[in-house]
Amino acid sequence: MFALRGVAVTLSVFLLVYGGLSLVVAGSWRRLRRYAQGRARREAGLLFGLRMLPLLTAAAITLAFTVPSFVLLEPRAVDEPVGAAPLLLSLCGACLGVFGVVSAGKALRRARQAIARWTKEAQLMNTDAPVPVLRISGSVPPMTATGIIHPRVLLSGTAEFLLTPNELQMALNHELAHVRRHDNLKKLLLRLLALPGMGALESAWLEASEMAADDAAVSNMREALDLAAALLKVSRLAQVEAPVELTAALVRTPVAAMHARVERLIEWSDESPSRPKPLWPWVVLGAGLIAVFVGAYGHLLVGMHAATEWLVQ
Amino acid sequence: MSRFFHFRKSSSRLGPLEQRLLGALWERGTATVRELLENGCEKLAYTTVMTTLDRLFKKDLLTRKVEGRAFRYQPRFTREELHREVAGAALRELLDSSPGATLPLSYLVEILTERDAQLLDHLGDLVEAKRRELRAGTRQRSEERG
Numbered sequence: 122m123f124a125l126r127g128v129a130v131t132l133s134v135f136l137l138v139y140g141g142l143s144l145v146v147a148g149s150w151r152r153l154r155r156y157a158q159g160r161a162r163r164e165a166g167l168l169f170g171l172r173m174l175p176l177l178t179a180a181a182i183t184l185a186f187t188v189p190s191f192v193l194l195e196p197r198a199v200d201e202p203v204g205a206a207p208l209l210l211s212l213c214g215a216c217l218g219v220f221g222v223v224s225a226g227k228a229l230r231r232a233r234q235a236i237a238r239w240t241k242e243a244q245l246m247n248t249d250a251p252v253p254v255l256r257i258s259g260s261v262p263p264m265t266a267t268g269i270i271h272p273r274v275l276l277s278g279t280a281e282f283l284l285t286p287n288e289l290q291m292a293l294n295h296e297l298a299h300v301r302r303h304d305n306l307k308k309l310l311l312r313l314l315a316l317p318g319m320g321a322l323e324s325a326w327l328e329a330s331e332m333a334a335d336d337a338a339v340s341n342m343r344e345a346l347d348l349a350a351a352l353l354k355v356s357r358l359a360q361v362e363a364p365v366e367l368t369a370a371l372v373r374t375p376v377a378a379m380h381a382r383v384e385r386l387i388e389w390s391d392e393s394p395s396r397p398k399p400l401w402p403w404v405v406l407g408a409g410l411i412a413v414f415v416g417a418y419g420h421l422l423v424g425m426h427a428a429t430e431w432l433v434q
Numbered sequence: 435m436s437r438f439f440h441f442r443k444s445s446s447r448l449g450p451l452e453q454r455l456l457g458a459l460w461e462r463g464t465a466t467v468r469e470l471l472e473n474g475c476e477k478l479a480y481t482t483v484m485t486t487l488d489r490l491f492k493k494d495l496l497t498r499k500v501e502g503r504a505f506r507y508q509p510r511f512t513r514e515e516l517h518r519e520v521a522g523a524a525l526r527e528l529l530d531s532s533p534g535a536t537l538p539l540s541y542l543v544e545i546l547t548e549r550d551a552q553l554l555d556h557l558g559d560l561v562e563a564k565r566r567e568l569r570a571g572t573r574q575r576s577e578e579r580g
Contacts, residue, residue: 342568343568346561346564346565346568349557349561350558350561350565353554353561356554380553380557383557383560384560387557387560387561387564
């Protein structure tokens with residue numbers, strides 16, 4: 122009974138924090154996005170960070186406060202009843218977790234099937250890329266980064282034929298940027314944390330991550346135009362097949378969604394990017410928070426225990 | 435629900451002046467008739483602007499609050515929200531106009547494919563123009579050095 126109460130309380134607190142923060146994020150991400158607009162890498166980082174914020178905060182609060190407060194301060198009584206609210210909340214939390222796992226599992230299976238189909242007669246290409254580049258026999262997908270633990274880039278013979286060597290190099294750079302940024306792993310995490318109302322935020326992140334990969338792939342105007350030309354050529358092929366989840370295709374349908382990417386590349390500026398802001402204010406802030414946390418930990422545990430007692434009853 | 439229905443019906447038929455004043459309000463955020471006349475709508479009569487804003491308010495596209503002896507107007511929806519609603523209304527009208535649902539959908543797919551190809555051609559032209567510009571710039575610089 123003690124263990125059951127512990128699990129119910131832990132899952133309830135987790136769900137309350139996770140659900141509450143998710144609502145806040147769903148209602149405020151558009152406003153927060155404005156602070157990073159125009160800088161694709163920062164925007165992608167901010168949007169993904171916001172999407173992960175509820176989970177990370179809920180996990181941190183659960184592990185740092187809920188579990189210790191319960192283990193240290195809860196009497197080991199076996200006859201204390203568990204209220205309906207924590208039972209219901211923990212059940213909802215468990216359902217959400219199961220739904221996420223099933224959804225991620227399905228996406229993984231679909232991706233694995235698609236990759237197996239694409240790479241049936243694939244040949245390893247001789248490139249200096251840090252990950253294997255495979256030439257696939259079909260014409261679609263023209264170019265895509267696949268895999269989470271062992272990433273690979275797939276290139277169709279048709280795309281290889283259509284693109285000039287420079288365009289091909291820029292397109293490859295774009296896919297390698299996705300690999301470096303672990304975008305397929307991030308997509309899997311999004312599936313795992315599937316939550317209604319987060320679709321718009323996830324689409325915005327997807328768009329920003331494509332632009333961030335474009336920015337990482339090129340370093341001057343000529344390269345930007347080569348990548349833009351590659352995107353245009355490949356998008357004529359990409360219309361044949363819908364994108365597969367957990368892969369990072371060079372272009373995604375519809376064409377209108379690619380418009381902004383090509384326009385950004387055409388307007389590329391060779392000016393050097395502004396210097397990154399110093400990190401020390403964040404380090405000082407983090408150290409201050411840790412000091413406050415350590416100093417007030419005992420009081421926080423007592424407060425959390427009082428809150429969970431109220432929840433149980 | 436009824437508010438949105440009314441909004442959909444009314445917003446799909448905006449006159450040029452209504453569109454212009456709505457655009458001005460999107461740019462400014464909020465404005466009174468006097469402020470609009472002083473910034474960009476100088477050639478219009480006070481009563482014309484006032485009547486048009488009142489019409490937009492009645493179409494549920496603007497909100498207003500009393501400020502002194504005048505009203506301060508504010509768009510109820512963003513430009514994107516209005517576009518989405520207008521496009522949605524047009525599509526719904528198209529789908530409702532035919533007894534079979536698949537026929538208008540096939541027109542739509544046809545038009546979208548055509549538009550996609552046009553858009554790709556247009557973007558391709560832009561890339562080529564920029565490439566020519568870049569080559570010309572490089573050639574000019576090398577001539578100046580040579």
